[in-house]
Amino acid sequence: MYFCRKHVLICTASHCTQKGAQQVAGRLRIELKRRGLDAEVMANTCDSIDLCDIGPNIVVYPDGLIYRNVQVKDIPDIIESLRAGGRPVERLLLFAESEDEVRRRQLFAEAAAREPVPADEFLALARAHGFDEAWCAEQARRGFIARKPQGEGQAVWVTSKARRRYGLPGGGAEGA
Template sequence: MYWTRKHVLICTAQHCNQKGAQAVAGRLRIELKRKGLDVDVLANTCDSIDICDIGPNIVVYPDRIIYHGVKTSDIPELVESLRPGGKPVERLLLKPYEGEEQARREIYEAAVRAEPISPEDFLALAQAHGWDESWVNEQARRGFIARKQIDDRPVIMVTSKARQRYGIVGEPSEEAAGT
């Protein structure tokens, strides 16, 4: 363990990688070294932080900051933000009750209210917020939703992972839970 002031995690999971995450990670490490910040700021790659659809993503600890949609052209601003007293890069910040995170919350809340929800209705919710079927598939792959069969009909359930992350109240209905 390195005792640094900040720890930066750059997601290099498949979807972030397809959007240039390795180049972002490499450029960030080079610039931190060039600016003499590599002793003070540890930058590592990591597997998914579960939001690759809006990546590449960077998490900054202990600041509780998530940057999304990061490009190599953003690196100079990010490096400046990592200096002592540096200000976050506002345009890249992922905020819990704005933008994509709020859209996810709204989708999951609506799905919980409608549980059990059909795959078609869940897809319609996603599309209403600007996402497509590949996004739905990614949510299933990442464990935010589960595809189940109830009385021989396919349904989608919002998992406890999504409920906890987005602070959604409500337990699965008895019918949806299979009781």
């Protein structure tokens, strides 16, 4: 990496790509070049940042910002935020207190308290928190939940990765 003032990572994992991440990345790079910011702001694509259900996602360093649900129409505002002295685009920011994150934390906390959770019960719990079956499958692929055989079916455990991210008990190296 050469020296730059900011580094922008655009998630282009499959979920984000299905939602237009490649177009967002392309337009962001074009606009950085057009506005003469390409030497001070580096934009790269990356694999998942583990927030696929609310993508396309962009991470801005060293600011530590995460923009969620970014669309091509948001690029002018993001470009302005990347200028020296620019303010973050509040409507796109993800915080630990954001509704999306609160729902995840609540779901994982409830599931962890019930472990092991039969897979069908986990899906019902996820739906009660606004998540669907595809989201559950993505969480398993991303390592936030583990599915293991139990009895005649499967059960779900919350992994140490999810426990660490959401500050739940058992988030140390000894977790699932």
